[in-house]
Amino acid sequence: MTGSGKFFVGGNWKCNGTKESIKKLVEDLNSAKFEEGVDVVVAPPFVYISQVIDTLTDRIEVAAQNSWSGKGGAFTGEISADQLVDVGLKWVIQGHSERRHVIGETNATIGKKTSYALSKGLGVIACVGEKLEEREADRTTEVVFEQMQAFADEISDWSKVVIAYEPVWAIGTGKVASPQQAQEVHAAIRGWLSDKISPEVAAATRIIYGGSVNGTNSGELAKKEDIDGFLVGGASLKGPEFVTICNAVTAKKSVAA
Numbered sequence: 001m002t003g004s005g006k007f008f009v010g011g012n013w014k015c016n017g018t019k020e021s022i023k024k025l026v027e028d029l030n031s032a033k034f035e036e037g038v039d040v041v042v043a044p045p046f047v048y049i050s051q052v053i054d055t056l057t058d059r060i061e062v063a064a065q066n067s068w069s070g071k072g073g074a075f076t077g078e079i080s081a082d083q084l085v086d087v088g089l090k091w092v093i094q095g096h097s098e099r100r101h102v103i104g105e106t107n108a109t110i111g112k113k114t115s116y117a118l119s120k121g122l123g124v125i126a127c128v129g130e131k132l133e134e135r136e137a138d139r140t141t142e143v144v145f146e147q148m149q150a151f152a153d154e155i156s157d158w159s160k161v162v163i164a165y166e167p168v169w170a171i172g173t174g175k176v177a178s179p180q181q182a183q184e185v186h187a188a189i190r191g192w193l194s195d196k197i198s199p200e201v202a203a204a205t206r207i208i209y210g211g212s213v214n215g216t217n218s219g220e221l222a223k224k225e226d227i228d229g230f231l232v233g234g235a236s237l238k239g240p241e242f243v244t245i246c247n248a249v250t251a252k253k254s255v256a257a
């Protein structure tokens with residue numbers, strides 16, 4: 001099965017950057033030539049979101065890396081989806097492995113945050129992925145399907161959801177999943193969507209890969225039929241390399257042609 005959605009590349013800047021380095025990154029992105037047929041989104045740290053929205057080209061949309069599970073109020077340190085919409089954001093990342101495994105968010109919390117963000121009109125980049133010991137114990141699809149079910153329990157409209165498959169062992173390690181390894185899990189996720197949600201949702205939902213994607217490996221990954229784009233960490237902090245990864249859409253088109 002193949003995804004029919006448009007290629008999608010997100011740059012997750014995580015907890016990196018300064019006013020100065022972000023100014024330079026935005027300048028690089030503003031002067032870049034992005035190919036047709038790719039949606040490009042960047043996710044700066046909260047404190048730099050306004051700077052990015054005010055200076056970045058409209059060709060690129062902006063995401064937050066997290067949001068609170070409900071309306072704002074007495075929740076010290078949190079940011080509500082309402083506030084993200086208010087400052088002009090279009091997207092939010094939910095369930096990133098660092099939020100699951102470093103901060104300790106559960107499937108249930110992530111599901112609630114996702115449904116609230118969607119209810120406010122944000123698109124959600126919904127992350128799933130197994131740890132190394134889970135892969136080694138042959139539990140990859142079991143873990144990923146459990147994470148998918150927790151999202152599905154809270155999602156009624158999939159049209160603004162992009163799924164990011166990010167194996168934890170590949171994140172920030174330089175150990176990218178092989179195109180075949182990634183394709184296998186992407187196809188399994190698409191099959192799950194087809195069975196549990198609908199064949200239409202399975203065909204239309206973008207399933208993107210994250211974990212040590214760079215300017216060199218993105219082309220081969222993009223050629224795999226169920227890989228509809230990328231969620232990029234480290235390499236998204238380097239403007240020209242991130243542009244190369246976005247333009248891997250041409251490798252995708254070359255296979256489709």
Ligand SMILES: O=C(CO)COP(=O)(O)O
Pocket residue numbers: 012096166170171172173174210211212213231232233234235
């Ligand atoms: O976590 C990631 C994107 O969300 C991937 O990070 P790296 O590209 O640095 O491995």
